[in-house]
Amino acid sequence: MLDQNLKKTFSSCGLHFSEAFVPDVNPDDLALFNTIVIMRSPLPGHPKDDSKKWRSLLPQLVSFVDNGGSLIIMFAESYGKTVGSLNELGKLFDIEFVFNKLEESDPERCSELPNMPEGKLITCDFTAENPFDLESGIIDLIVDGGHGAQHLTCLAGSDWQALICGSGSCVSTPFPHGHYANSGTSTITAPILAASRKFGKGKILAFPGASPFWLANANLRRWKSQILNQHNNSGYEFLKQIMQWSRNNTDDTKLAAADSKFGNKEFLKQQDYSYRYLTDGEYDELKKLKPFRTWIGTISDIEALAVSVDKIKSHGYKLGIFVVDYALLTPDIWNEFQKQCDSLSEDGTFLAMPAFEQADAEGNYCIVFNVDELPAMRESYPNSNMLEDLLVKLCSYSAVFARPSECRIPCWRHGGYNLLEVATKNDLDLYRDRISSCTFLSAVNIDRSNNPGSSDFDNWLMAESLETAPTAIRENRHFNFVSSGPVIKRFFWKSRPIMLDDWEGYWLEWENGDKAEVEIELSGDVDISEVKLWDGETVIKSWKPNSSSFNTSISFDMEYDMRLHLSATDVNGGKLTASYPLYTRNRYFWAHVGSDQMNDYHNVWTPDPNGSIGLGDRIHETCGFVTIGFAWGDYLRIAPPVNWGDIMPQGVEVSSMVSNLQSFHPSPFINTGNGFDFLNNHRRKLEKCTQDMHIIHSSSNGSWLEESDARWQSPGGRNISPTRNFSKSDLWRIDADYFTPKWEAGHDCEVTVKMRIEWLKDYSFAPHATISLGHSLNIMKENLNFCCGDEIIDSKDFLMDYCESPHVPHKEWDNSGTVDLLALSLTNGIFIEVPTDKNAGTNGDEMGDFLLRPVSIPGKAYMRGWRHKPGFILSFEFEPEQKEIKAGDVMDIQYILTVTPGQFSA
Numbered sequence: 084m085l086d087q088n089l090k091k092t093f094s095s096c097g098l099h100f101s102e103a104f105v106p107d108v109n110p111d112d113l114a115l116f117n118t119i120v121i122m123r124s125p126l127p128g129h130p131k132d133d134s135k136k137w138r139s140l141l142p143q144l145v146s147f148v149d150n151g152g153s154l155i156i157m158f159a160e161s162y163g164k165t166v167g168s169l170n171e172l173g174k175l176f177d178i179e180f181v182f183n184k185l186e187e188s189d190p191e192r193c194s195e196l197p198n199m200p201e202g203k204l205i206t207c208d209f210t211a212e213n214p215f216d217l218e219s220g221i222i223d224l225i226v227d228g229g230h231g232a233q234h235l236t237c238l239a240g241s242d243w244q245a246l247i248c249g250s251g252s253c254v255s256t257p258f259p260h261g262h263y264a265n266s267g268t269s270t271i272t273a274p275i276l277a278a279s280r281k282f283g284k285g286k287i288l289a290f291p292g293a294s295p296f297w298l299a300n301a302n303l304r305r306w307k308s309q310i311l312n313q314h315n316n317s318g319y320e321f322l323k324q325i326m327q328w329s330r331n332n333t334d335d336t337k338l339a340a341a342d343s344k345f346g347n348k349e350f351l352k353q354q355d356y357s358y359r360y361l362t363d364g365e366y367d368e369l370k371k372l373k374p375f376r377t378w379i380g381t382i383s384d385i386e387a388l389a390v391s392v393d394k395i396k397s398h399g400y401k402l403g404i405f406v407v408d409y410a411l412l413t414p415d416i417w418n419e420f421q422k423q424c425d426s427l428s429e430d431g432t433f434l435a436m437p438a439f440e441q442a443d444a445e446g447n448y449c450i451v452f453n454v455d456e457l458p459a460m461r462e463s464y465p466n467s468n469m470l471e472d473l474l475v476k477l478c479s480y481s482a483v484f485a486r487p488s489e490c491r492i493p494c495w496r497h498g499g500y501n502l503l504e505v506a507t508k509n510d511l512d513l514y515r516d517r518i519s520s521c522t523f524l525s526a527v528n529i530d531r532s533n534n535p536g537s538s539d540f541d542n543w544l545m546a547e548s549l550e551t552a553p554t555a556i557r558e559n560r561h562f563n564f565v566s567s568g569p570v571i572k573r574f575f576w577k578s579r580p581i582m583l584d585d586w587e588g589y590w591l592e593w594e595n596g597d598k599a600e601v602e603i604e605l606s607g608d609v610d611i612s613e614v615k616l617w618d619g620e621t622v623i624k625s626w627k628p629n630s631s632s633f634n635t636s637i638s639f640d641m642e643y644d645m646r647l648h649l650s651a652t653d654v655n656g657g658k659l660t661a662s663y664p665l666y667t668r669n670r671y672f673w674a675h676v677g678s679d680q681m682n683d684y685h686n687v688w689t690p691d692p693n694g695s696i697g698l699g700d701r702i703h704e705t706c707g708f709v710t711i712g713f714a715w716g717d718y719l720r721i722a723p724p725v726n727w728g729d730i731m732p733q734g735v736e737v738s739s740m741v742s743n744l745q746s747f748h749p750s751p752f753i754n755t756g757n758g759f760d761f762l763n764n765h766r767r768k769l770e771k772c773t774q775d776m777h778i779i780h781s782s783s784n785g786s787w788l789e790e791s792d793a794r795w796q797s798p799g800g801r802n803i804s805p806t807r808n809f810s811k812s813d814l815w816r817i818d819a820d821y822f823t824p825k826w827e828a829g830h831d832c833e834v835t836v837k838m839r840i841e842w843l844k845d846y847s848f849a850p851h852a853t854i855s856l857g858h859s860l861n862i863m864k865e866n867l868n869f870c871c872g873d874e875i876i877d878s879k880d881f882l883m884d885y886c887e888s889p890h891v892p893h894k895e896w897d898n899s900g901t902v903d904l905l906a907l908s909l910t911n912g913i914f915i916e917v918p919t920d921k922n923a924g925t926n927g928d929e930m931g932d933f934l935l936r937p938v939s940i941p942g943k944a945y946m947r948g949w950r951h952k953p954g955f956i957l958s959f960e961f962e963p964e965q966k967e968i969k970a971g972d973v974m975d976i977q978y979i980l981t982v983t984p985g986q987f988s989a
Contacts, residue, residue, distance in 0.1 A: 084122065086301045089311075092319075098326050099338060101345035105133050110143040115341040118329040119147065122294040123159035124168040127478065134168055145175050149283030153329035156287065157294040158235055162475045163263035166235065169291070170265070176282060177240030180291050181267035183255040185226035185234060185274070192250060196225060196232075197306045198730070198741050198864075198930045202296075203227040205253060207276055213246040214279075215324045219314040222247060222321055224276060225296055235291035236267065237275040246288070247277035264476040288325055297322065305730040305741060305930070360699045361581040361589070372545040372562055374570050375552045377402040379450075379542055380530030381440065384411055385420045391535045392427045392435055398536035401549055402434045404452055406529070409441035409460060417457035434549050443468060446491030446795055446803040449500065450483035450529065453557045465806045467492075467681075467714065470499030474679050481556050483527055487513055489798045491805065495766050496787070498681040498714040501559055502527050505661050512620075518646050518664045519619025520683070520713075520768040522676045523587045525561035526661035540567045540660065559588040559678045561663040564649075568657015569611050569633075573604035574649055576665060577636055580699060586678040590666040592699065593641040595774050599667065600638040607631050607653045614651045641667070644674060644772040672825045674772035676713060683769060685709040685777050685823050695728035704728055706828035707982070711779055711821065717763040717787075718746035718896045719821065721982040723931030724832040729987060730930070742931035743867060743954065745860040746896040747980060749836055750783065751817060752855040754906040760814050761786040761902060770820070779821045785811040788899050815842050829989025831981050835938075838976045846968040853945065853960040855905045856976060859933060860898060861925065862954040870926040870934075871915050871946065878955075883912045885951045901956055904949050909960065914947040917959070922981065924957065931985040935959050938977040 084102040093100065101116070105125065113119060125134040148154050158169060163182035173179055187193050187205040196202035204223040209215065224247075225232045236255040239245070249255070255274035257266040279288040297318075302308050311319040361369075378400045382391045388405055395403045405424070412420070417437065424435040438452035444462035449469050451458065454477060461468045469482045484490070484500040487510050494503065494513065505511050505526040514526050530538035544555040545562035555562040560583075564571050576591045577600040583589055591599055605611060611633050616624040624637060639645065649662040668675060673686040686708050694704030707722040723730070723742045730741055750763035764787035770778040786809070793808035819838040826832040838856070869876040885904070917923040917937055923946045924934035937944040942963040949956050963974070 085298055086303075088302045089298065089319075089322075093323065093326065096323060096327070098323070098330070099341075101341045103345050105140065106136050108140065110140065112344065113143055113147045113152070115337045115344070116152070117331045118153040118155060118326065119144065120155045120157060120298075121169075121172070122157050122298060124165050124172065126161050126165050127167060132478075137168060138171065141172055141175060144172065148176075148285035148287060151284035151331065153285055153331075154287045155325060155329055156289045156291060157297065158291040159294050160233055163233075163258075163265045164476065164478065166265035169235075173289075176280065176287055178243060178278070178280075178289055179238040180235040180265075180289075181238060181255070182233060182258070182263050182265045183236045183267050183271070183274075184258050185224075185236070185249065185253065185255050185276075187250065187253045189250065189252040192252070194223065196296075197309055199232070199306060202232040202306075205249070207247050207249050207253070209247055210245050212244055214328060215246075215321065217317050217320055217324070219317045221314060222317055223310075223313050225293055225310070232293050232296060234276060234293065236271060237278050237289055237291065238267075239275055239278045239280075239289070242282075243275075243278040243280045243289075245275045245278050247275075247290075249274045249276060286329070288329060290325065303730070358582055358584050358696075358698045360579075360592075361583055365583075366579070366581065368547065369575060370573070371547050373547070374543040374545050374564075374572070375401045375549055377404065377542040377544050377552070377563075378530060378535060378538065379404040379406065379438070379527055380535055380538065381406045381533060382535070383407075383533060385416070385423060385437075388420070388423050388435075389427060392433075394535040396433055400536070400541075401432070402436070402544065402552055403535070404436045404438050406438040406440050406450055406452075409439040412439055412457055414457045421455075431549060434552065436553060440485060441468075442801070444803065445805055446797050446801070447497065448485040448490060450485045450502075450504070451480060453479070453481040453553055463806050467498040469497070470679055470681065470714075472499075474499045479558055481553075483529070485529065491795055491797065491803060491809075493766075494680075495768075496714050496764075498679045500524065500680065501561075501678070502556060504529050505565055511660060514661055515617065515620045515648075516768065518617075518648055520676055521644065521646055521666055521674065522680055523559040523561070523666075523678050524680070525556065525563050525663040526565050527556070527563070528565045540565050540658075543570060545571070559586060561588065564659060564662040566651075566657070566659040568609075568653040568655065569605045569607045569614075569651040569659040571604070571649065571659070571662060572606055573602050573634075574662060574665070575602055576600070577602045578638075582668065582699065587675060588666075590668045592670050593667050594670045595642065597641045598638050599641050599645065600636055601647060601665065602636045603633070603649065605633040605649075605651055605659070607657070609657070610654045612652050612654050615649065617648050617650065619646045642773060644669065644769075669772070669774045672772075672774055672777070674769055674777045676769070681714045682710045682712055683767070683779065687825055687827070689828070693728070695726070695731070704828070707826065707832050709823050709832065709834060711767060711781075712746075712765070712896070713767050716746075716896050717748050717750045717765050717783075717898070719749055719834065719980070720744070720746050720896075721832050721834060721933075721980060723982055723987070724826050724828055724830060724984050725931070725987040726828045742933065742982060742985065743861045743864050743925050743928045744931075744933035744982060745862060745954070746898075747857055747859045747933075748898045748901075749781075749819065749821075749838070749857040750898075751815075751838075751840065751857075752902070752905040753814075754852065754908070755814070756849065759902060759906050760812050761788070761905075762812065762815070762817050763787055763898065764809055775825050777823045779823070781819045781821065782817065784816040785809060788902070813843055814846060815840055817841070827989070829984050829987055831983050834980045836976075836978055836980065840974040840976065842968045842970060842972045842974075844970045848963055848966045848968070851908070851910050851962060853909050853962045855958045855960045856940075856978065857935075858898065858901055858905060858956055858958040860896065860901075860951075860954070860956060861933065863950075864928055864930075866927045868926045869915075869924065869946075869948070870932075871917055871923040872921040875926055876915065881913055881915070881948060882955055883947070883949045885949045885956075900951075901958075904951075904956060905958055909945065909947070909962070912947060914945045914960075917944040917946050919944070923959070924981075929986040931987075932983045933957075934981040934983070936979045936981065937961075938979060940976055940978070941965065941974050 192206040546552040651659040691704040707724040762783040922934040
């Protein structure tokens with residue numbers, strides 16, 4: 084929790100620290116200390132949410148300060164969600180914290196944290212009233228971090244004394260709606276960023292900076308201790324002096340008692356891991372799950388609830404989820420809806436739940452339930468309102484990607500949902516497609532007849548009791564299925580170990596040579612005629628039981644990741660159409676799509692007792708990662724192949740890539756002379772993933788960009804003016820495979836791209852006209868140059884000036900602003916020819932260089948680049964040998980992307 088070097092230095096000054104997680108602290112423990120430092124408040128909705136214990140300590144913390152203790156309040160964030168629980172403490176002392184964007188317009192007051200492009204520094208001022216003796220009178224605070232590095236703005240009551248403020252040219256501005264939780268409501272000039280007050284006999288200091296950077300990882304090699312060393316060690320002096328300011332006389336008896344309870348404590352224990360093995364008891368509990376027949380369907384309004392409840396109860400349903408139009412709801416009406424559902428529920432026999440369906444202004448539908456308060460769902464958005472209005476803010480909920488065949492944005496370009504409506508064969512094919520990519524979701528049936536109980540298919544939720552059944556389709560631990568016939572009694576791994584991932588559910592861990600065994604048990608009212616076991620989109624085993632019950636187990640020799648699910652048919656035509664999936668994950672090389680559905684991830688793990696993260700019953704080290712945009716965008720990211728313990732702050736998510744490469748976009752672009760054609764609308768899926776190689780397939784037949792005059796009409800006749808438009812190309816299309824072999828720390832990480840361009844009509848290339856195969860967004864760093872083979876090229880001799888683009892990026896990876904650059908003629912600027920099998924890219928980045936190596940290109944390859952805030956853009960292009968293209972022609976292309984380990988090279 085506390086940087087060990089910092090802890091030793093503090094100890095030499097007479098400052099002694101103990102560390103503990105909130106659940107391990109009892110109220111009586113507070114009396115052992117002079118000062119309590121809050122490093123992180125709970126993350127609401129997280130599977131390990133300890134808000135209940137946190138709230139139980141709040142009165143004790145007030146009493147502790149009132150009786151003479153000192154409290155220092157710091158912060159560690161997750162999309163701003165932890166601010167809410169921090170404010171539960173703050174309001175007891177008349178202070179509020181807001182998660183705002185801090186911006187400084189004076190360039191002399193702006194700098195960067197080394198090797199962390201997303202962590203900006205702004206110079207702030209100590210007030211005249213502050214009690215600290217700091218020669219410089221200024222301090223640099225980390226802001227604009229997004230994931231993990233933001234400093235909160237203080238809204239302090241009259242008893243508080245400001246200690247640190249932004250300058251007159253510094254403003255604190257609420258983030259745009261949907262970006263983060265707990266932003267403020269107005270812009271503040273010269274915001275208060277630290278403050279103190281007396282309270283009873285004690286005192287409080289609020290310094291809501293990112294504790295992982297100031298305390299937990301202050302000396303991390305990656306940022307060269309700049310936070311502590313800034314302005315002649317004023318960072319360290321500030322930390323030391325606030326600790327000394329807070330301290331009363333040390334009681335040696337209390338010090339010994341504190342050391343006895345909290346000293347030399349091993350914080351990493353099995354039950355605290357984010358990734359841990361199921362215990363025997365937990366595994367046995369899963370055997371007790373039983374199916375509860377559930378109806379999910381629409382009703383006209385909440386006035387129809389009572390009649391609808393009676394109808395579905397008469398049909399034998401145990402649980403009803405009643406969906407109304409989002410447009411009919413307000414927070415008060417939603418609360419009333421919940422109360423009515425509660426009043427119509429009967430303990431142990433029937434449970435009613437409220438839900439809503441939104442038809443948004445982008446042409447998509449979603450159904451949401453398992454939420455306490457009515458979420459504010461945007462009508463228009465560039466990415467996904469389910470992601471940014473639900474997952475970013477709530478963590479825990481149920482969200483259905485509804486009416487898939489009617490949605491304008493397909494599910495593979497959307498995120499934030501954890502359920503998929505299956506109403507047609509196309510929906511079912513789509514579900515199997517998503518399962519084959521290891522996405523953590525399951526299927527549901529929605530009855531839209533407005534005649535509850537008349538649906539052909541039922542939902543079944545598997546749980547120990549009716550009261551816990553809604554958790555079967557909450558978050559990403561799914562135990563539900565859709566059937567009009569056979570019912571699942573058991574479908575789970577018989578093999579061990581089973582890993583429980585807080586964010587992505589259960590999966591079987593395996594390595595080469597292991598056997599995986601699955602238990603299957605079904606029952607029916609009539610004989611079951613056929614059972615099929617699927618791996619993704621392929622049936623791998625079938626049985627013909629001809630019995631009303633079916634019970635078997637099947638084992639596999641593990642050679643690659645499996646994505647299993649079931650279907651079954653009975654003699655009356657009843658069908659189990661969609662089961663929940665069972666996934667595997669290799670012990671040393673993970674391939675998975677994130678719980679938000681927005682990216683896939685490829686992670687390498689090495690058992691290491693000195694590693695930075697726990698998996699199962701062992702400590703591991705991981706190095707770098709590869710991630711590919713599924714819904715977010717068209718990017719491919721490679722993080723430096725460096726051990727996380729050397730560069731990543733523990734206890735917080737930081738999304739920065741740390742090398743100069745932000746993202747590579749393997750999307751062909753062509754200037755057609757009367758416009759451009761850009762294949763950046765990709766449909767991606769995981770293919771075969773072994774212990775040594777992962778394969779991802781990607782196809783694109785058009786673009787996904789802002790078009791102000793775009794229009795779309797829904798199948799139901801709604802006219803849509805989309806934020807971003809999908810445009811299908813009539814010129815060309817691509818299919819590509821990305822091959823990612825397992826890498827090692829300290830050695831290059833490579834991704835091989837094999838791409839086929841298929842031409843859909845005749846086309847003539849003008850002289851020197853090129854195709855951009857892909858381009859990268861990069862951060863400019865000190866001493867960074869460029870290279871081609873052994874030649875080193877000075878950046879000032881290579882990069883061209885940026886021309887403004889009307890396309891406005893929405894995220895740091897967004898490449899919409901590059902289209903005007905890619906359209907520029909090769910002959911009107913600087914370019915470098917790149918020979919086959921020669922690396923071209925950056926040179927001199929201590930955190931790792933980014934390189935592209937042509938392997939097979941049907942023409943001459945080139946690299947060119949432009950300055951582009953906050954860095955530069957590289958485009959890798961080729962001039963085709965074949966100038967006259969005929970419809971049906973293909974071009975096969977292969978190149979290798981590399982990120983090196985920089986100064987961490989083995």
